[in-house]
Amino acid sequence: MTEYLQLATCDYPEHVPADRPAIYAEQQRELGLTYVRLAEFAWSRMEPRPGEFEWAWLDEAIDAYQRGGMQVVLCTPTPTPPAWLIRAHPEILPYDEQGRVREFGSRRHYDFASPIYREHSRRITRAIAERYGEHPAVVGWQTDNEWACHNTGRSYGGASAAAFPAWLEAKYGSLEQLNTAWGNVFWSMEYTDWAQVKPPILLVTEPNPSHVLDYYRFCSSLIASFQAEQIAILRERSPGRFVTHNFMIFESGFDHYEVAKGLDFVSWDNYPTGMLEFFAPSGQSDDIKTHFARTGHPDLIGFNHDLYRGMLKGQEGLGRQGAGTPSGPWVMEQQCGQVNWAPFNPLPARGAVQLWTAQAWAHGVDVVSYFRWRAATMAQEVMHSGLLRHDETPDRGYEEVKALKLSDFPLGEVPAKVALLHDYDSLWLYDAQKHSASMSYWTQTVTYYMALRSLGLDVDILHPDADLSGYKVVVAPALTLISAEQARQFSALAASGTRLVFGPRTAFRTPGGETWSEGQFGPMSDLIGAKLLQYDSLRPGLTQSVKYGEGTFAATDWAESYRLSGARALASYAGGPLDTQAAVIRKGHVTVIGAHQQELIGTVLSEILMNVGISVETLPDGVRLSRRAGKTLLQNWNPHPVKWQGRLLAPVSFTVLDA
Amino acid sequence: MTEYLQLATCDYPEHVPADRPAIYAEQQRELGLTYVRLAEFAWSRMEPRPGEFEWAWLDEAIDAYQRGGMQVVLCTPTPTPPAWLIRAHPEILPYDEQGRVREFGSRRHYDFASPIYREHSRRITRAIAERYGEHPAVVGWQTDNEWACHNTGRSYGGASAAAFPAWLEAKYGSLEQLNTAWGNVFWSMEYTDWAQVKPPILLVTEPNPSHVLDYYRFCSSLIASFQAEQIAILRERSPGRFVTHNFMIFESGFDHYEVAKGLDFVSWDNYPTGMLEFFAPSGQSDDIKTHFARTGHPDLIGFNHDLYRGMLKGQEGLGRQGAGTPSGPWVMEQQCGQVNWAPFNPLPARGAVQLWTAQAWAHGVDVVSYFRWRAATMAQEVMHSGLLRHDETPDRGYEEVKALKLSDFPLGEVPAKVALLHDYDSLWLYDAQKHSASMSYWTQTVTYYMALRSLGLDVDILHPDADLSGYKVVVAPALTLISAEQARQFSALAASGTRLVFGPRTAFRTPGGETWSEGQFGPMSDLIGAKLLQYDSLRPGLTQSVKYGEGTFAATDWAESYRLSGARALASYAGGPLDTQAAVIRKGHVTVIGAHQQELIGTVLSEILMNVGISVETLPDGVRLSRRAGKTLLQNWNPHPVKWQGRLLAPVSFTVLDA
Amino acid sequence: MTEYLQLATCDYPEHVPADRPAIYAEQQRELGLTYVRLAEFAWSRMEPRPGEFEWAWLDEAIDAYQRGGMQVVLCTPTPTPPAWLIRAHPEILPYDEQGRVREFGSRRHYDFASPIYREHSRRITRAIAERYGEHPAVVGWQTDNEWACHNTGRSYGGASAAAFPAWLEAKYGSLEQLNTAWGNVFWSMEYTDWAQVKPPILLVTEPNPSHVLDYYRFCSSLIASFQAEQIAILRERSPGRFVTHNFMIFESGFDHYEVAKGLDFVSWDNYPTGMLEFFAPSGQSDDIKTHFARTGHPDLIGFNHDLYRGMLKGQEGLGRQGAGTPSGPWVMEQQCGQVNWAPFNPLPARGAVQLWTAQAWAHGVDVVSYFRWRAATMAQEVMHSGLLRHDETPDRGYEEVKALKLSDFPLGEVPAKVALLHDYDSLWLYDAQKHSASMSYWTQTVTYYMALRSLGLDVDILHPDADLSGYKVVVAPALTLISAEQARQFSALAASGTRLVFGPRTAFRTPGGETWSEGQFGPMSDLIGAKLLQYDSLRPGLTQSVKYGEGTFAATDWAESYRLSGARALASYAGGPLDTQAAVIRKGHVTVIGAHQQELIGTVLSEILMNVGISVETLPDGVRLSRRAGKTLLQNWNPHPVKWQGRLLAPVSFTVLDA
Ligand SMILES: [Zn+2]
Ligand SMILES: [Zn+2]
Ligand SMILES: [Zn+2]
Known part of the structure; x- marks a missing residue:
């Protein structure tokens, strides 16, 4: 039934x-x-x-x-x-x-x-x-x-503050481990007693991001x-x-x-x-x-x-x-x-x-x-x-x-062929050190999601540790924190034929919140075939041109470039301090997009999707397609009518299509 | 003398x-x-x-x-x-x-x-x-x-905080009464001891508006x-x-x-x-x-x-x-x-x-x-x-x-024929829940005052409980809190021939700060001959058209519409979610203007005033007339000269005219 | 060597x-x-x-x-x-x-x-x-x-708060002296015990600027x-x-x-x-x-x-x-x-x-x-x-x-012929009462510095008490606090032939943070040959025209005018509340510029400099000259090339010239 x-x-x-x-x-x-x-x-x-x-x-x-x-x-x-x-x-x-x-x-x-x-x-x-x-x-x-x-x-005092040291002790075992994990040698922040550790608030200036990351994990637990x-x-x-x-x-x-x-x-x-x-x-x-x-x-x-x-x-x-x-x-x-x-x-x-x-x-x-x-x-x-x-x-x-x-509206499966990866550790670490006031983990992640939805695709959003084996394309917009184990899983996935697409700041940080001492991409450097060259935080009004095929895209907010060691450049920067440097790179099944620009992201994704046989459909603004249980929901979210593929879509309306 | x-x-x-x-x-x-x-x-x-x-x-x-x-x-x-x-x-x-x-x-x-x-x-x-x-x-x-x-x-701690419970006890007699009056069942805010009540600050999220209203009354006392x-x-x-x-x-x-x-x-x-x-x-x-x-x-x-x-x-x-x-x-x-x-x-x-x-x-x-x-x-x-x-x-x-x-400058009476009503309870309650960040009680009230002054009128500003019997027109821009007794007084006033004009949100709330369970206009529904249909909080950039006679006005910030039960629509909305709904309504001597737009307000007021024989004069921006003791003060507040009715008014100047 | x-x-x-x-x-x-x-x-x-x-x-x-x-x-x-x-x-x-x-x-x-x-x-x-x-x-x-x-x-509590009274006692000797020096009769702020004095924070409204000034001095010490x-x-x-x-x-x-x-x-x-x-x-x-x-x-x-x-x-x-x-x-x-x-x-x-x-x-x-x-x-x-x-x-x-x-890059002297004066007491007092949200001591001071640097000059920045005898021109952009002793030194300097240029608010305040009871310019009134007439705080969008020679300049943020008693007006205001009043004045070697406008400042300075035989060079935006040890550093700070005096200056570049 x-x-x-x-x-x-x-x-x-x-x-x-x-x-x-x-x-x-x-x-x-x-x-x-x-x-x-x-x-x-x-x-x-x-x-x-x-x-x-x-x-x-x-x-x-x-x-x-x-x-x-x-x-x-x-x-x-x-x-x-x-x-x-x-x-x-x-x-x-x-x-x-x-x-x-x-x-x-x-x-x-x-x-x-x-x-x-x-x-x-x-x-x-x-x-x-x-x-x-x-x-x-x-x-x-x-x-x-x-x-x-x-x-x-999160509570930043009282019972939570009192319980935090014991949580740390259970996690790290010794103060030496804690001090090393957090890099507390920096600014002499080393602790000599568990009870010395407090929530990371009311400090003179910004807190240690490792301190923040563990406090967030503690509160989540x-x-x-x-x-x-x-x-x-x-x-x-x-x-x-x-x-x-x-x-x-x-x-x-x-x-x-x-x-x-x-x-x-x-x-x-x-x-x-x-x-x-x-x-x-x-x-x-x-x-x-x-x-x-x-x-x-x-x-x-x-x-x-x-x-x-x-x-x-x-x-x-x-x-x-x-x-x-x-x-x-x-x-x-x-x-x-x-x-x-x-x-x-x-x-x-x-x-x-x-x-x-x-x-x-x-x-x-x-x-x-x-x-x-x-x-x-x-x-x-x-x-x-x-x-x-x-x-x-x-x-x-x-x-x-x-x-x-x-x-x-029959119940049934959403037939998503693309997975988008999302992780709270990366979110917390990214936002603890945004480096660009107009950027955030959510902004970066949602931009990739919008690019996919603009192409008419259904998307599964998953944790990086989920079983990703069924997907032809996996997009990881903002996984700035990636463990060595996760890096191995990505390698296996790419080896199995899955296309992987990463955004800027990927694999920049360790699970402890430091940077990889071998630099970005840490344990993923071989898989990606490149290392970080520069990153650039763009204030409003400042853009960085990217040339991709015939197109030129003006990146805003963030741009990073790479030194290649196996990957090849699909797109390069033009003008500005990144002139001629690699902006989008690929090695085998793995692509990294270093510039923040939704149309560029859409163009790169579109080609990858078509290469693996997923058909894409460039939708007008505010028009969306979603599929479930063999039906397709055609939606117009605009406050005005839209003509699309011979149909006139009324303002703020939908149609359930078969197939 | x-x-x-x-x-x-x-x-x-x-x-x-x-x-x-x-x-x-x-x-x-x-x-x-x-x-x-x-x-x-x-x-x-x-x-x-x-x-x-x-x-x-x-x-x-x-x-x-x-x-x-x-x-x-x-x-x-x-x-x-x-x-x-x-x-x-x-x-x-x-x-x-x-x-x-x-x-x-x-x-x-x-x-x-x-x-x-x-x-x-x-x-x-x-x-x-x-x-x-x-x-x-x-x-x-x-x-x-x-x-x-x-x-x-208002002091939000110390002596005031200490004195608040006794003031509440004197007002309400029992905690049951207090809990009912404030609607404390909402979010389990019910008190079981007078001493549990504190000033409405540093809460996790917004306070109960009834709590705010009584704290403000207490401080005023x-x-x-x-x-x-x-x-x-x-x-x-x-x-x-x-x-x-x-x-x-x-x-x-x-x-x-x-x-x-x-x-x-x-x-x-x-x-x-x-x-x-x-x-x-x-x-x-x-x-x-x-x-x-x-x-x-x-x-x-x-x-x-x-x-x-x-x-x-x-x-x-x-x-x-x-x-x-x-x-x-x-x-x-x-x-x-x-x-x-x-x-x-x-x-x-x-x-x-x-x-x-x-x-x-x-x-x-x-x-x-x-x-x-x-x-x-x-x-x-x-x-x-x-x-x-x-x-x-x-x-x-x-x-x-x-x-x-x-x-x-002889002393004497200001011959105002119009009263504008103002009340601090309504002010407090309105601003405790503005619903639209660009609106406030003062903004709404002053807009009506400006409309009247732009028509060359002298205005008395009075509390709703004042003796209003001498006025041909009484304007109540923002009395969101109206008691049943005040409703009766308005009915008597309208019955006596006085024209009443109300703005949006009128009679929405009870003296305790709740909403009337019979909805807006609570005890004034019969007098007004209508009930609320919808209200709309307009973000900057979003307007709602109102058609009134030949004119079209673009309401900003706030628009509300009505279900008629005796009143008739003088103006209706056009387009948007309020399309075709009543924007300005009248029953007998009572008019309600549901849309926030100064020219619309001026137009509606102008017609009412002329109907009762008060002459109006559409003044240029920055030019004002005020009358006292048989004299008229003609003022130009602009930093530039203005030509008006054959006179050249110097910048920032006045003339005292006889009559 | x-x-x-x-x-x-x-x-x-x-x-x-x-x-x-x-x-x-x-x-x-x-x-x-x-x-x-x-x-x-x-x-x-x-x-x-x-x-x-x-x-x-x-x-x-x-x-x-x-x-x-x-x-x-x-x-x-x-x-x-x-x-x-x-x-x-x-x-x-x-x-x-x-x-x-x-x-x-x-x-x-x-x-x-x-x-x-x-x-x-x-x-x-x-x-x-x-x-x-x-x-x-x-x-x-x-x-x-x-x-x-x-x-x-500055710490605003704890050890600093505890030490402040003793510092005051050492400075003032008696509470009577303190109360007089700070003008504590104003708003009944008079102290009857040293221990009553606290840091100037968390007050109901703004603190006494004398209180602020002494707290800043105490913290500095x-x-x-x-x-x-x-x-x-x-x-x-x-x-x-x-x-x-x-x-x-x-x-x-x-x-x-x-x-x-x-x-x-x-x-x-x-x-x-x-x-x-x-x-x-x-x-x-x-x-x-x-x-x-x-x-x-x-x-x-x-x-x-x-x-x-x-x-x-x-x-x-x-x-x-x-x-x-x-x-x-x-x-x-x-x-x-x-x-x-x-x-x-x-x-x-x-x-x-x-x-x-x-x-x-x-x-x-x-x-x-x-x-x-x-x-x-x-x-x-x-x-x-x-x-x-x-x-x-x-x-x-x-x-x-x-x-x-x-x-x-050989070491050696910077051959500055112009001194610009800077003082932290003036900075603190100015910023304690800016009077115009868009102004500050640094803004005013840096505007004069930029005007000098735009003319190609090397500048020594010095405390007003430094030995200034070697300079042909001394510019004091924002010395709002000037002591009687400093006034005497300026008189001696002017008498020796040095050209002095002062900005607005000069010598408005006493070393204690009050105003001179004889008004601005206090002990410098004779030297300057004028007294304050009006000052005007200009909100964004409001400007005040200044006529200087053939030129008209639109002052922003601040404009002040003078009553002359020995000085003559080099420039006057035109229109607005300062119409016809003196904007730039001179008596002998001393010039005061009352309006805030960088080009006006540059024009006045330029004439003074040429009069004393210092050659000036109007540089394009972002192009700068600096001299040391017999060399000249020609710099282009623009992100684009600039043509200047027959040279093409590459973006973000410099050349070391002999002489
Ligand atoms: Zn995770
Ligand atoms: Zn009242
Ligand atoms: Zn000093």
Whole structure:
């Protein structure tokens, strides 16, 4: 039996009168929704005072949703420890990068390292899991909410600061090892006692990047173990239900591959207009932001879909534990009207909610859950829309959801032939020393993704350690940190016939955060057949010409050149300090593109793809193709119609094509 | 007997040799000045050491001014507690929004909630009032100086933080009430003990707007009671003298209507060039700032005059207690050369000091007091001008004041037929959740004021609870918070024939800071005959067309549309997500303008005004008309001449016309 | 025997395997280098644990350099106190302007006032001086490294805050004197106890400029005495060696004239591209930054050369104590590839390293030391280039150094006929009250320097108290603080025939930071024959026309006018509030230029120079002339060729001409 995309919503029975869940459940079912997510911030209602639980309201709400035909996803309410807990144990509070306590009064006000909070996290998880773990309406769980949102992935004092030395000792064994690994001889930063090491903040000038890298790894490990404790309890007390987490947009606060382990599948929260205003990598100009203000940018959204679809791929010992629900990734929160948290919060275009839903499906999402059912009438999010308005009338998103035909969206595989590699260690190290204020790991990585999507390709985004054997082309835009073991894997992959494409700064740094003493490309020098010659950080207004075939491209932000030792130059710089030096090089199956320029990247990739028999299609701006389960989703994200291949594509619209 | 505008100055005998007051007084009298304000920062000279008072210098100075024919306004010196007091009681110091103590070394370094400071405030007020309360030269008092200047309206820690829970308990009675009123169920922010509540700072993400709103109200009440203590002492020990306070420009740090209660009249400090650089609402472009750099913008100044003129209007039990001095508002500090505190401090244009003085008169001011007599030769304000230069020679402002003919400026009524409504609760709530980074309460409100002034109208600015029965047209640009009682008053007003005009976001929020659960316009839905359909936050570059009659207007920053239930659409949106939806609506006497665009607002207002028989006059940019006591002040604020109605208006000039 | 420019490098044996120094020394010698600087950050290797010294690695390194033919400059390692010292004595840590402790983990994390750190500074200085003071390879010493780098010139809490009152007491004797000197009567800031005085931070609004000025002087005196302690020890234990310090670029954190006293000669660290991005005075536009992105701006670099060349000039009791090494200023660190610490770090143009070296020579530098030998492979500076790359291959700078012909660069005098005056007290006071956000002391001063350099002149930059008797023209661009004694010296100088040229704001302020009560020009009024009439702070977009002869100039940022009492107007303002007022005035040999406009300044200077027989040459943008030892260095700093006087100057190139 073919399965199709399913729909859901996030609802808050604690925010409305007790008679509402029954009414809402019926309306939700009528609208075609299957699931409702509940209770991720409801701790103060579950446990109003220490140890006094009140479940009646939630019992009744869940029963009402069940009677209405809805299935329930429950959450652990740990993003919002109540006032009574925080004031009794203020040491739970986290510290910001300025060394200040982050206070109670909003959400996510806890330090993952706090032993006291760990205990309470387990306690409340156990309580809710015992109460509802085997409730027939409950099909799955979400842990906490949006790890690291509002820069809460790292606390820079208190419990985290206290726990850091022991983590280092466990990792390095001796101070000598630590000092060597971090290069602490530089500026006499050598430690003689574990307790001397603190978080890398409030320093006189920039911190040691190795110090930063390990602090980020340490903080990431805290989130992983915090979640693992909740998963273990949920597995035990709620058999047969899935456990997932709703991850964020372009979030850099932890290693998502590490934290996702142990989940059944991954979910994420998709806010296309806010993403463009607030989370967009630095490469997006103000013109682009205005052009796509009412839809978001298709590739920024698509990148996140592809990232989360691939997050658990190739990880052994994982997979779906629950039953009866879709096992693919969910969009756990899908914007269905204006958001409230960006500097500007424009109204979505007509058709945008449908387009977002269709795109999510085409990029491999099995369930789309709209945030939120009814717009909140109180507190921080009153200006965020829902499917219903404050007055409970259907808002525009509701009408668009109602008009969706789910049978257009069969589940199935996304047939990506190209993999794009992504790694948080490289992200952290790159951004710790950007060298060019207009560049970042995300900017560099997303530029390659956009080049691929502009060619009409489906893309799998994967960790470099994933199984890459099935791909004809693997693109690694910004892996600045590559281990010797990873270098060996790349060699094997190239030997097997896979085409590898690398961006600038590749293999510049060691896993410890130093540079390879043999220089870039460190352990990949043989494979690539070259070494670094120069790199150049280009201020706005300064460009560096690259000649490639008949074309001339003006690189911005970054340009690097190479000394060849086996590779040949496909393109060279012209004029400027890099004049005549190699800009794009190739040895065998391996290509390196040293200049930052999207059209150049697209041209180089295009030739490689055609050489291995992958057909490419140069798409107009804002037009995109995505494929799933034998269908092709043709999308126009522009606010104006576009003529393309004899079709007239309406503004902000899509068509599902067979094949 | 006709009274005329009077002039004054601010002088600082403590800054100059002891022989100066006698010389200065004579010069001041010759220049035509009547009053001199003294001693608002002189505490360390009045009481150099705890309990040791030294009055001789001030006795002699006051006597010198008296002999010279000047009348004296004295101040309580509480804006500057001396070092000995602060170091003995550091708990007096206030906290900033970053949670840091604000240190001694400039001014206004105290927390209004400090019981110790309250005691010392009463003590020094009593001492100075006893000494000079019945001195024949002393005609009145100023309390402290510029409440809230430098963001001192609110302290975010220390004494204020300690006093906040008790204020809440007094207001709400029970924690249940508090939690409900603030919607604390959202994000589990519910309190179980009054002491758990802190100021809304250093949170992980944005605070609950209800929390913010009550903290602002609490802080405002502290200023009100702080001043009330001083007023009570002054009334008792200085009978027959007036008590006023010099308020600030576009200050949002407290509810001015609440704090002004108990004063005889209101004064304010008018710094037109600094205002434009530093305090101008966000709607003023850089081009406007350059064009009016040497005069300030006429409407930004006029707005403040009209605001303070109307501040005590319609408040029962108030009015002049003193005798023999003008009872209208004063400009207590009037810029008369360059200021020193804005990023740029251009020299005023020739004629600007005269123009400012004439405008003040025409907007209802009875006394203009120039700041300051002689430019300071020491400390923070050496680069601020005075009537005299550092070397005691007359500066340009002096020459302009000398050339004024006061008989051109008879006192009397400002014949405003239009009221514009203004309220600090709405201001606070609007700005707590702007939703569009380029919008604010002041920007929205001032845009309506400018539209009215561009039509040649005089405007009364009033609190929504004032008696509005005399006005043919009442404009409420940004009352986002409206109570059910206020809604009833608006209904009665409309029923009586008054035309009401509302801007966007009107009646969106409850007095507690939530949204009306029946949606905008809450309790005003019947009166307006419509409900909110959509609102749209427009990023720079994004506009929304509005068709009104033959015209098309491009709304910026904000656009909202309505579902009609009794009202009819006067204008509709064209294109974009609001296409065909109602933009301007009317039911009976009530009009709502949903789009932000000054020309559209002017056009709609113009028609309404003509319909009720108020004649309008479309004025060129920078040309303004103001009327008082049967005269009309025709002003050209442009740095170039303007031809208008057959007259050639010189740059930066005015003419007083009869009628 | 003619001496020539010598070359050097900075090397870090502690960062590399023990076999490297021997190899490197040989390579350095081959490259033509004479000196190697060592060990400024190596404390944790010299003394890994309290009191346990390990010298073997440094003994071996120094011996290796000696064997290789290199001479060694050693450093006191005090910029980087090790973790064991900081954690044992956290009171050593400095405080930032936000009142926060600046933490261990990078460098310069100490408070100059800490008695404990003073003791350890002397202890480690003594230890290293005893070990190597008479080593035959060691020719000289550098104290610490880059005083005040990363805003460490001032600590705003802790030890410095504790020591400030005693410094004030020593200076003023009584609190009455202090209160009078600072004008503390203003805003009741009077102190009744020395301990009440704190650093001028975290105030409610701006601090008293006199308070700021004295805090800056106090902090400067701490650096001077900190260094003096090291110098005394080095003189005692390392006889015959020179002692220098490597100063920074446009550093304002202390009085360099005070701190330089006691050194044999001055050195500085020259980073032309980073300087332009990061340290350039505010007058440099983005276009200029892009144009000179790969070379830096010739005059910004030249200014620093000339500043440091003149730093010890005219100071009695000083001079070279060592022997056998050049006694002129050194560039102790010379950029030789990209830097890593500016927002953008472009690659230098081809030829830039040679051009920088030649320019340094022409401006009086005797030794240029390239930073650094090999690019660091660890920690904060991995992205900073060296002469060798990470992989130890020669980088582009190496090749350029190799091609230098040192015999082109004979040592000798720079024949400057014009002196430009510079003073840190004026800098501090000016910038404490800029009055115009786009202006600063450096901007004003550098504008005059650029005007002189555009005319082809060599310039000595000197303290106002230096012996100025040899100069035909003395230019004082921004001496806003002038003492009565200095006024007398200027009078004597003018009487002797020297032409004096002053910029705006001259002699506006007293040495205490007040204004002269007789107004600008205070004690110089007679000499100048005028008093201030008005000053005007011009926002961007606002200009003020000046008519001078046939020319019209549009002043930006600042314009001031004068009342004449002996002087005559050479130029007047036209239009605007200063219309017809005097803009440029002259009495006898003294000229004052009141308007900020580089071409106007150049025109006025040009006429004065020609009048006294100094020939001027109007140079194209980016072309510069510098003279030394009978040679002329003709430079083209543009990235394109320039035709000039029949020559075609290649991009980024120089020629050494005879005469
Ligand atoms: Zn990884
Ligand atoms: Zn109110
Ligand atoms: Zn000096």
